[in-house]
Amino acid sequence: MGFAKKVSKGLLTAALGFSLMGGGTYAYFSDTEVTNNTFAAGTLDLAVNPETIVNIADLKPGDEVSREFTITNSGTLDISKILLHTNYQVEDAKLNGAANADDFGKHIKVTILYNQANATVQVAETTLHELQSQTPDLTAIDNFVGGGTVPDGLAPGETDKIIVLFEFVDNGGDQNEFQGDALQVEWKFNAEQAEGTVK
Numbered sequence: 001m002g003f004a005k006k007v008s009k010g011l012l013t014a015a016l017g018f019s020l021m022g023g024g025t026y027a028y029f030s031d032t033e034v035t036n037n038t039f040a041a042g043t044l045d046l047a048v049n050p051e052t053i054v055n056i057a058d059l060k061p062g063d064e065v066s067r068e069f070t071i072t073n074s075g076t077l078d079i080s081k082i083l084l085h086t087n088y089q090v091e092d093a094k095l096n097g098a099a100n101a102d103d104f105g106k107h108i109k110v111t112i113l114y115n116q117a118n119a120t121v122q123v124a125e126t127t128l129h130e131l132q133s134q135t136p137d138l139t140a141i142d143n144f145v146g147g148g149t150v151p152d153g154l155a156p157g158e159t160d161k162i163i164v165l166f167e168f169v170d171n172g173g174d175q176n177e178f179q180g181d182a183l184q185v186e187w188k189f190n191a192e193q194a195e196g197t198v199k
Contacts, residue, residue, distance in 0.1 A: 045075035046082065046154075046191040053164065054185070061107075061170035068115075070136065072159040078194035079154040082138040084112070084124075085188040086131045093180030100177045107175065108183065111165040114138055120163070127169075128185065130156035135138065138162055138189070153194060 049070050056065055070120060073079050090104045105128040112123040124136040139153050139160070 033142055044077050044079065044191055044193050045073070046079065046189055047072040047074045047190055049177075053187070054166065059168045061168050061175050063168045065166045066161045066163065067166075068161055070159050070161050071154065073154040073156050073191075076156050078156065079139070079191045080152070080194040081140070081190075081192040082154065083190040083192065084131075084138055085135055085190060086128070086185065087188075088128060088132065088183055088185040091182040091184065093182075095177060096181050098177070100181070102177065103129055104178050104181050105132070107169050107171065107178065109165075109167040109169050111167075112136065112138070113165070114140075115161040115163055125161075126132045127165040128183070135190075154191075 043184065049072070053067050053069050054065065059065075071082060088105055090100070092100050092104075095102075108128040109125070110131055111125045114121055114123050123138055123140065124134065126134065167181050
C-alpha cells in the first residue's frame, strides 16, 4: 500500500470517527407542542340616555327644574370613574341693545345626585360657572349611609340613574339683563377603566 493510500485511508477513518462523534453529540429526542393563545382587549363603552337632558324655555329667577338620565356600562370592563366635563355658551339677547355685565352661568345652581340601587348621594352642588372648572366623578360615593360595601364605579351591564337639579337663583336683585338669554350646555362623560389585575 502506497503512502498516499495509507494517508487517505487514515483520513477517511478519522473523518468517519469525527462524523460518528458529531452525530453522537447532536443526537437527541425531541417533542414539540403548540399552544394557541388569544389576547383580546375588553371594551369600555358608556351609554347615556337620553342624550338631550334639558331643553327648557321661559325660565325666570326662582325657577327650579329636575331632570334625570341613566348611565350604562355597555362594555365588558369595569368602569372605575365617570368624570363630568362641563362647557357652556351664553346666547346674550342684549336686552335694550346692551350686553350682559354678568355671566348667566353664575346664576344657575346645579345639584347632581347619583342614584344607585341602594343609595342616593350628592355628587356636586355648585353654579354652572364653577362646574366648568371641576370634573366630578359621577359614581364616587363619599358619604354612604347603609350597610355592606360602598358602591363605586359601574360594572359591565350595570345601569344607574343621575338626577340633576337646576335652579335659576333669585338673588333678590335686578336680573333683567338675563331676559331672553339662553344657555347652551355641553356635558362630556369621560369613563375610565378600573385598574388592571393579574389574570
